[in-house]
Amino acid sequence: MSAAAEPGKGGGMQRVLDAVERVGNRVPHPVMIFVYLILLVMALSAVLGAIGASVSFQAYNPASGDIEPAFVAARSLLTVEGIRFMYTSVVANFMGFNAVGVIIIAMVGVGVAEEAGLVKALIRKLVLVAPPRALTYILCFVGIVSSIAADAGYLVLIPLAAAAYLSVGRHPLAGLAVGFASVAAAFLVNVLIVPTDGILTEITNDAIRLVNPSATIDLAANLWFSIGSVVMLTIVISLITERVIEPRLGAYTGGYEVPGENAMTEAEQRGLRLALWGFLGSLAFVLALALPPGAPLRHPETGALVGATPFMNSLIVTIALIFMVCGICYGRGAGTLKTTNEAIGAMQKSIAGLSGLILLLLVISQFIAYFNYTNMATLAAVSMADVLKTMNLPPVALLVGFVVAVFGLDLIITAAIAKWAIFAPVFVPLLMQLGMEPEAVLAAYRVGDSPMNAITPLNAYFAMIVTFAIKYQKDAGVGTVIALMLPYVAVLCVVWTLFLVGWYLLGLPWGI
Numbered sequence: 001m002s003a004a005a006e007p008g009k010g011g012g013m014q015r016v017l018d019a020v021e022r023v024g025n026r027v028p029h030p031v032m033i034f035v036y037l038i039l040l041v042m043a044l045s046a047v048l049g050a051i052g053a054s055v056s057f058q059a060y061n062p063a064s065g066d067i068e069p070a071f072v073a074a075r076s077l078l079t080v081e082g083i084r085f086m087y088t089s090v091v092a093n094f095m096g097f098n099a100v101g102v103i104i105i106a107m108v109g110v111g112v113a114e115e116a117g118l119v120k121a122l123i124r125k126l127v128l129v130a131p132p133r134a135l136t137y138i139l140c141f142v143g144i145v146s147s148i149a150a151d152a153g154y155l156v157l158i159p160l161a162a163a164a165y166l167s168v169g170r171h172p173l174a175g176l177a178v179g180f181a182s183v184a185a186a187f188l189v190n191v192l193i194v195p196t197d198g199i200l201t202e203i204t205n206d207a208i209r210l211v212n213p214s215a216t217i218d219l220a221a222n223l224w225f226s227i228g229s230v231v232m233l234t235i236v237i238s239l240i241t242e243r244v245i246e247p248r249l250g251a252y253t254g255g256y257e258v259p260g261e262n263a264m265t266e267a268e269q270r271g272l273r274l275a276l277w278g279f280l281g282s283l284a285f286v287l288a289l290a291l292p293p294g295a296p297l298r299h300p301e302t303g304a305l306v307g308a309t310p311f312m313n314s315l316i317v318t319i320a321l322i323f324m325v326c327g328i329c330y331g332r333g334a335g336t337l338k339t340t341n342e343a344i345g346a347m348q349k350s351i352a353g354l355s356g357l358i359l360l361l362l363v364i365s366q367f368i369a370y371f372n373y374t375n376m377a378t379l380a381a382v383s384m385a386d387v388l389k390t391m392n393l394p395p396v397a398l399l400v401g402f403v404v405a406v407f408g409l410d411l412i413i414t415a416a417i418a419k420w421a422i423f424a425p426v427f428v429p430l431l432m433q434l435g436m437e438p439e440a441v442l443a444a445y446r447v448g449d450s451p452m453n454a455i456t457p458l459n460a461y462f463a464m465i466v467t468f469a470i471k472y473q474k475d476a477g478v479g480t481v482i483a484l485m486l487p488y489v490a491v492l493c494v495v496w497t498l499f500l501v502g503w504y505l506l507g508l509p510w511g512i
Contacts, residue, residue, distance in 0.1 A: 045374035049076030055382040097365035102198030109320030111350020113327035143182025153183040181488040184453040188446040189226040207428035220512035271334030278329030377425040406448025439510035454485040
């Protein structure tokens with residue numbers, strides 16, 4: 001019997017979902033969450049300062065390059081110095097928060113590609129040319145990598161996946177399920193460097209500096225793990241779809257027919273051809289700046305291309321450039337961007353759409369700065385590390401516990417950036433104290449943040465997915481979508497965590 005046929009028989013799962021929804025509806029806006037956290041930090045810093053909380057530990061001294069004894073005491077924000085810092089550092093905190101510049105630069109290019117219709121056209125083209133036997137795997141892979149432009153994945157890939165399944169005689173809700181699982185439940189990994197990576201990396205680096213001020217990671221710090229995860233998730237999600245979801249749904253009897261609206265027009269085909277030439281041209285331009293000896297993007301002293309080099313430090317600029325050139329070329333070919341004014345308008349629109357995120361980053365930047373000022377992260381990390389060391393708990397056990405904690409929190413706080421801003425200052429220093437690389441902690445966060453996106457009603461696109469389901473199954477509802485997605489979530493939580501642990505235990509490189 002199909003899950004779509006009897007959505008009302010959710011039983012205990014439906015009651016759990018209702019409870020989660022009620023709790024979730026009481027969660028304030030992320031901006032207010034960080035306002036409350038700032039108030040909490042102020043109060044805790046005053047208490048810790050009053051009791052003279054402090055720790056002694058071994059730390060890296062960047063001046064000498066040695067590990068030396070260090071002493072850190074709590075600093076109260078509710079003192080003359082603390083209040084002066086909070087009042088005078090607001091602009092500096094925001095301007096010094098590199099994530100702001102990273103996301104704006106990235107969206108200049110990605111915004112042009114989205115507004116021109118390039119991202120949507122690429123997804124549609126890949127879906128339409130997929131061989132029937134490989135359809136599920138291609139849809140899954142495209143859905144995962146569509147996180148470079150998440151709205152396009154949700155708004156285009158998911159409904160097209162359902163239509164593609166129906167067009168080859170398969171149940172459309174199974175296509176909807178594989179599309180939703182790949183776009184939502186594997187959101188933080190990709191085979192490419194995406195704009196979100198820039199923000200997560202900068203937050204991680206801020207946390208790393210609490211332990212080692214001279215250490216940093218770059219945008220490609222999790223690239224190999226992300227690519228490995230994409231391959232693994234493509235296989236696992238596809239197998240769940242074909243071995244569990246489709247047999248449960250059975251034959252489709254809803255009577256809905258695929259409208260003839262998904263064929264590529266000649267203008268779109270011409271746009272894609274020009275976009276390909278634009279990609280090749282921009283790639284050649286970047287390679288010319290990077291490959292020759294003494295090239296501008298090589299390290300000026302060592303000549304290296306990978307590491308702390310101009311090439312790696314400018315990846316966001318490269319990504320933005322490629323998307324901008326390809327978007328403009330597609331727009332000229334497809335007729336969606338006819339003038340330079342329209343291209344500039346696309347950039348303006350994409351930046352204007354960041355207003356809510358910029359406001360959130362403004363508050364997050366203050367929270368991180370105030371939290372760092374109090375030394376609470378160092379106190380917590382050193383104290384917890386000392387306790388864990390006495391317990392003789394292996395780091396991998398703590399890493400798994402961290403993943404599980406993020407699983408739970410993701411049900412009510414879906415914003416990946418907001419959660420990482422809370423977790424990074426505590427867990428990155430803590431696990432670094434236990435000898436774990438910060439790249440491993442960030443990889444663990446990617447695992448914990450993704451699967452629950454497919455079942456939480458607080459996902460901004462969850463209601464839209466229910467609407468898509470109703471188109472094919474008139475009595476479908478929230479329970480239908482939850483029943484479809486639970487097998488993915490349950491399996492991915494276990495398999496992906498084991499994949500993370502195996503990667504760590506084998507000592508495989510996390511990225512470049």
